[in-house]
Structures are given as structure tokens and as C-alpha cells.
Amino acid sequence: MQLEDGTSAGLRKPSPPLLCRFYDRAVGAFLVDVIATRPLSRTDTRSLVYVAALGAAAVYFLIFPIWRGQFLVEIWPTESWNAYWQDAVSRGLPLYPDPTSLVGNNYPPLSFYGVALFGKLFAMGNLQAGRALSIVALVLLAIEITGIVKILAGSTFYGALGGLWYLAIMARNSTIYVGADDPQLAGLAIMGAGLWWFLDRVAAERDPTPALLLMVVAGFWKHNNIAIPLTCISWLLITRNRFAVRGVMISGAAALAGLGLCITIYGPNFLPNMLATRSYGMGTLLANIGHLQWIALALFIWLFWALSSRRTAAARFTMLHVGFGLFACLLQWLGHGVSGNAEFDLILAAAIGIGAAFAGASDTLLSHRVGPDRLRDIMVAALLLRLLASDRQETALLFLSDDFRASLRGTETNLRFEASKVAIMPGNVECKTKLICRQAGKPFVVDEFKVEEMLLTGKATPQSIAEKMAAAGITTFNETLPATAQPKASLIYWLKNRH
Template identity: 30%
Template sequence: MGPGIGTFDILLLVGAVLILFLLLGPLLTIPLHIPLNYNEGWNAYLDQRAVVAGAGPLYPAANSLVFNNYPPLSFYLVGAIGRYVVGDMIVAGRIVAITSLLASAALLGVCVRMLGGRLRGSLAASGLLLLYSSTFFRDYVAMDDPQWLAHALMLGGLAVLLRGQATRYPASHVATAAALMVAGGFVKHNLVGLPLAVTIWLAVIQPRAATVWLAASIGGVGLGLVATQMLFGHAAFVDILAHHRVFRAGRVIKALQRLIPLLPMMLIAGLAFRRRLQGDQSMLLAALFVVISLMTGIVQRLGEGVYYNAHFETMLALCLTTGLLISRIPAAGLPFGSRAIGPAALLGFAVIPIVVMMPWQLRRAWVDIDDRIARARSWQPTIARIAASPGVAGCESLSLCFWAHKPFTVDVFNLDQSILMGASIMRFDGLASTHAFGVFEYSGDSFSGMDAVGNPERDPLLLDLQAHGYTPIAKGPGEVLLLGASNTGQRRRNRTWTDSAR
């Protein structure tokens, strides 16, 4: 090993190799017709509506079976790439997602440097984000969803803001940073941890800059709202702000379970704040970011169907904090009891959950690479069957209907939530009772059927289909069933879909 190469550098090199291997499977899957998540088809249909005339309104009327509870910006960005560059909205969304994840990691490292961190600290922060994202939060790597795009825009805003700290935060830097964070909010409106942390931080350390920040932010949000009103009318605000969702206090357990892998970095953050918070402006920002994102993420997870991406802000904040503390460890190490902790030991502690899970994760990563073509082929008969079905189709996994070139007829998850909150099922019942659905795809272990509603037998749409004679007519990969209308459905009304599939 060459001179100057120490344990910390070896850890960085090993981490870089692991990241490349862990990301390879998702990268190779980008062009393939393999449904990764319920959100993919949902986003693709709305991307299409944003840029293709006649595809349908981006924000449907209140009586529609299609819902859109996201702000509009990502649909235009991804939709333009999908239509004019790639030719497939889902592929475009996956490309944007992986590019945004990599940009977020790079920008996080830049922010560590601008907050006074050393190169090794910035590399550690970027590496930790990619390692944790590609292991414990792997489902969102190169998956068609605007989550990482929103984070990249907001981290870009933070980087621009911090770039102006040497010149006492000139108004141009502050306003540009605010505009980028507002843009991130118009991609995903529930990312509030970083904007709130920055607002409080500026108010404490630089009140003049905070005034510009607030003025630019309020002005940007106002302009965005006016543009939204002009483009989409009142329907957009009803869809986004009055969206129906079931909240259950018991879901806090799911939130806490997903936070377990982040515990080592939480302990590191506690150590950092205890020793470095007083008089350290960068640690004050990190502390605000950690606390606010942790609380808002847990609250958001109380809603049914809210997945672990609600904790991504917390992960970002903890990676930032770990990178800052690694940068601040003196040559003699950080005193801890009777011992001293060096950068390598601190980084090693941060990756303990990854090391523990790595044998399983490496196998999973290899399967993603080795089995991807076979998985894509296994989905083709299901997609072809949906495409060949008469009339409209319904899909829990909307990407299947999208690839089958069927129109966006029903948003299963959001319609379920709306009905469970008291809305009428009559419009869907009208389609089911007349057998308008030539085929209806349903998965017994699906995100919407099991996690969101909690029990397939509580799913009002599937119960309605069953009541009108829809029974399994074909089976797809995994637990996927294709349901078709039959005249014997009434006699099977009291049986569950699981029983019907046997």
C-alpha cells in the first residue's frame, strides 16, 4: 500500500467499490419492463398528461377515479425528457431518479466542504448517503419517482446559499438558493425539514440574510401558486391539499423500525452536537436539520401508503452531520472516555448496519444484475394479456397498464383511501357492474393492497369487483392475478381473493 494510505482511505475505497456494485443492478434495469413500485406507472401517466395533448387533465375533477396529490413541476420535467429524449416516461423517470440521487450525494459533499469540512468528511458524507440508499432504501434507487429530484434541488439551494457565506450572504445568492428550494417544494411539497432548518439557522446567525431568504421564498411560493392557479385552476389545490388519506397512530411502529439502521449515525449526531454545538454555526444547522426532519418524517409515516422515503431527509441530515464531525476530529482523535476516536473508527461505526446486512445485500444486488432479463421476460405475457383485453383495464401496478398502452382509468390506492374516508364508490361500481373492465390486475402482496389498506378483505374496490363477478383468469409473476368478469362471481362472493387464487 502506498505511503499516506491509511485505514480511513481504505474504508473509502472499499465503500466506493460496494457502491458501484450495488448501483449496477438498478442501472441495468432502467430500460426494462419490470414494475418496481406502484408509483412508477402513476408518475408516468401524469408525466404523459403534462406534456401530451389529449392525455387527460393533470389535476382531474373531484368526481374522477384518478387522483394527483403532487405539485406539478416534476411531471413537466420528466414528461419532457420522456417525450422528446427517451420515448418512455418510466425510463425517463428512472434516469432522472438515479441522476438526482447521484447529484444529491455530490451536493451533500459540497455542503460539508462549504460548512468548513475537510475533503475526507465530504467524501464520507456522500459515500454514506449512497451506501444507505442502495442497501436499506434500495427500492427508491433508479425508480420512477420525483423524491430524489426534490432533494437534489433543495441541496442545490443549500450549496448556493453556503457559497455566499464568505461574503456575508449576498442577496443574489440567498434569492437563488431560495428559488431552488421553492422549486424542490413544487416537486414534493412535504419536504420541509431542510427549508425550516435553514430559515431558523439564518434567523439566528444572519438576520439580514434571513429577511432576504423569507422574502424570496414567500415570493417564489406566491408566483408558483399563481402559476398553478392559472394553469390548472382550483382543481389542483383541491387535489393536493384536500387529498384523502387514512392516518393511524399505530403506524409509528413502522416509522421507528425503518429508522433502526440509522441509529449509529444518530449516536454520532448526539456526540457531535454535545461536543461541538456551542459556537459552531455549521453544527447548529446540522442539529436543526436532524431534529426537524426526524419529527416531520415520523408524523408523515402515520398516513397509510406513506413509505420510508419520508425518512430520506433524516438520512441526509445524519450523513451531513457525520461528515462534519469526521472533518473536525483532531489528529490526536476525539476524546471519548479514556480513549480517543479517530476518523476511521467513527466512519466504521457509522457503517455497522451496512456491514451486518452486506452478505444479504450483495446477494440481492447480484440477483438484480443476473436475473433482470428473465424477470423482464416473465412480465411480458401479463402486459400482453392486459393490452389484448377489450375495453379499459385497471391495474394496481399501474406501470403494467402503462406499458400495455391502456388509458389511466382508475388510481387504485388513492381511490381506496378516498372511499375509506367516506367518498362514494358509485362511479367505480358503475364500471364494475357493467363489466367495463376487460381485465383488472391485482397483487395479493401489493403495496396498495397490503401495506396501504392493511388487509385485502378491507379493500372496497376488490370487494366490489368480486360482487360483480370478477374472478381470477390468469396469474402473473409473484402474487399477481388478472381478474376478469364471469357469471359465477355472485356465488363466490363470500370467498377471499386468496382463496380464489388457490
């Protein structure tokens, strides 16, 4: 029996709950009639609101790290460490020191050459070049997420939402890497380009080996971005791709050839530096694992969609990618001194998953109950609330607080003053804030991280370290003024003390 609306008797869809009907009339009408400046469909208007909301969040959180980049302050200790090795490349000095010395370099070589070249091309110092390159890499990663989701889930638009969320969460939560002289983001951007290229070639049933080789290059820029190559190789094997064996063998041979080339170029110091002394234990893992709270909601949204669409290639691939991202994160956090960059693989996988979840929202069980439009509204609102739900609000204080803005200027003044004192000290000098010694024109003679790991693992004692420093004529500079970029970013504190 046919009803007037064309459905069969007994098969009529249940009426939406009263709350959903009210939501449609209130929110839906607002979106169409108030926000739209020209006649648009309800879906088109919603799309514009999604982009505007997540785009505004991304821009808002990016303002602070971009503004901060102009100051001569040490954002994070690895900044000066990277800048010293970039200086070494620029000056033709050895890149991998004697393993028995008090300095070490456990990063692969390409990033140092890349940043030095970038700085030379744009007439920038290495420190500023590294900071600028990290912002460029972050934007490139957002574009790559868009393209990857387009291949996996068929939607450029929802891929762009994943990319915008990625920009926002990284600028919000990884400020010691975003806008800092660190190779992690640029290395991940090269790896992300490899993933995009890989999926494009696999979708076209072409040999993905060139994309795997690009991932090998990315590994010689920064070596701990491992989730993407593990995911791609596993996907080739799981799907029994006809190019799987060829791709794995050629890319593996290329990685070994690259290691051999580095040993040839840099000599016997290369491998001992790369295999740097480090202590391991559960303490660092337990100290860092709480940081995953920032992406927990995004992972929940992705998982809800992935389980509903688990038979699709997009869901299966993202399950593999997120799984390897989580594995890489937890594995690296077992190492002492490993920080937030260990989770970058996982955050990238989560962003791709979010884009795919937006695209496939209509396939979930909850969508059948509340409708795909309302479900996507809830997803966007929840992601935005999680981004904003924190007392740490650097960008807001940048506009609201004169003291906040002045703090970094004061820190730069302190650093320059301290550097002027170090510059007149005779011989080699150790600075706790390495940027002070670098600004003073002093060479890099003590790597505090290497020394700490030698002490923790029992490979050195405080007395043996002191003897080495004395033999090398190294004097320790005792800083009297703060010279690191640590402004007080509590909005509540500012509200309580603004009068």
C-alpha cells in the same frame, strides 16, 4: 520544570492504553506498509482506505438498482403512476383530473415535465428516463453533501466520506426509490443544491434569497422535502441575519405566486388534487419507525460529535437540520400509505452530520482518549458493518445466483404476456399492476390508492366505487402471473438451497 519531550512536569499526557498501543502498531503499520504503494504519511494512507472502503460499499450496493432498471417490471406502484402522468404531459393531456373521478394526482407539476423532457433529450421512454434521473440525482446529492460539509466543517475530504456513505445507505436501503421512476430524489437534489448555495452565500455575507427561491422551485418538483427550507429560514432568524426578513418574504411570496400560477394553468382541479383525501393515525407511524434502525448508528455518531462541539456553527446548524428532518419524517408517517421517502430529508441531514463528525472527530472527548485516527477508524468500520449486516443482499445474489438473475427476466416476460391479454380487452381496464395496463396502451382509469383512501375516510363505499366503475365501462383484469419486481433477496436462503 521541562522534560526531555518539551512538556512540563505534571502535565505529561498519559500513556495510551495498552490496547491502543497494540492497535497503532498492528493496524497503523499495516495501513502504511502494506496498503500504500508509494511513500505516504499515516494520515494520507488512512484517508485512502476510508475512501476505498466506503466507495466500494457505494458501488456494490448501486450495482443492483442500476442492473434492475433495464427490465420492464413495476418496481413500486408509484412508478407506473408517475409514468402515466409523464405520458399525459408528453401527449398534451390534462395533468390534474376531475376530483370526483377514480384517479388523482397529488404531486406538483414540475417533475412530470422534467422527466418527459429528460426522456426526449436522451431518446428514452418516460419510465426509463425517470429511473435514470433518480440515479443521476443520487450522485448529485453525494456531491452536494461534499460541498456542504466543506462550508460547514472546512473539509472536502470528510465531506466526500459523508457523500459516499449517503450513496451506500440509499442504494442499500431505499431500493424502491433508487433507480425507480419517482421524483423524490431529483426534488431533493434540487433542494440540496439550494442548501449548498444558501450556505455559500451566508458564509460570504451575501443575500441568500436566490438560494431560497431555488428551494421554492424544488417544492414544485416534489412538495414534501421540507426540512431544508425550514432549517435555512430558522437559521436566518436565529442568527439574526440581516437578509432574514427579505429572504423569508420574497421566497414566501414566490411560493404563493407559484401556487396561483398553477391554479391559473390547471384550473379548479389543481388544489382538490393536491389536497388529496388521506387517512391519518398512529398505525402508519408505528409501522414505519423501525426503519430508522438503518441510520440510527450514523445519527449516534453525529450526535456524539455535535454535543462535544455544540458551540460551533457546524454543530448548531446540523442539530437544526437533523431535528427538522426527524420532525418531517415522523409527521409524514402519520399519513396512511406514506413510505420510506418520508425519511429522505433525515438521511440527507445525517450524511451531512457524518461528514462534519469525521472532520471534527479530534474535538470529541473520546478522541482525547484514543486519538482521532483510531476514532475515525472505528467510525468507518462501524458504518460499514451496519451497511453489510443484513440477510438481504441483492448485489451478491446477482453474481451468485442464476435463479435470482432469471427472476426479473421471468417477471418481465409475465408482464408482457399479461399486457397482451389486456390489449385485446374492450374498453377501459383496471390493472392491479398499473404497468400492465400502460404497456397494453390502456388509459389510467383507477387509482387504487385514491380509492383506498376514499374508503378508509368514509367518502365512498364499495358499492359507490363499483357503480362508478360500471358507469365508466371499466373492467377489472385479474392477473394470473407475478409482474412486480420482488425477487427473493435472502442470502441465507440461497446458501441453504443452492444444492
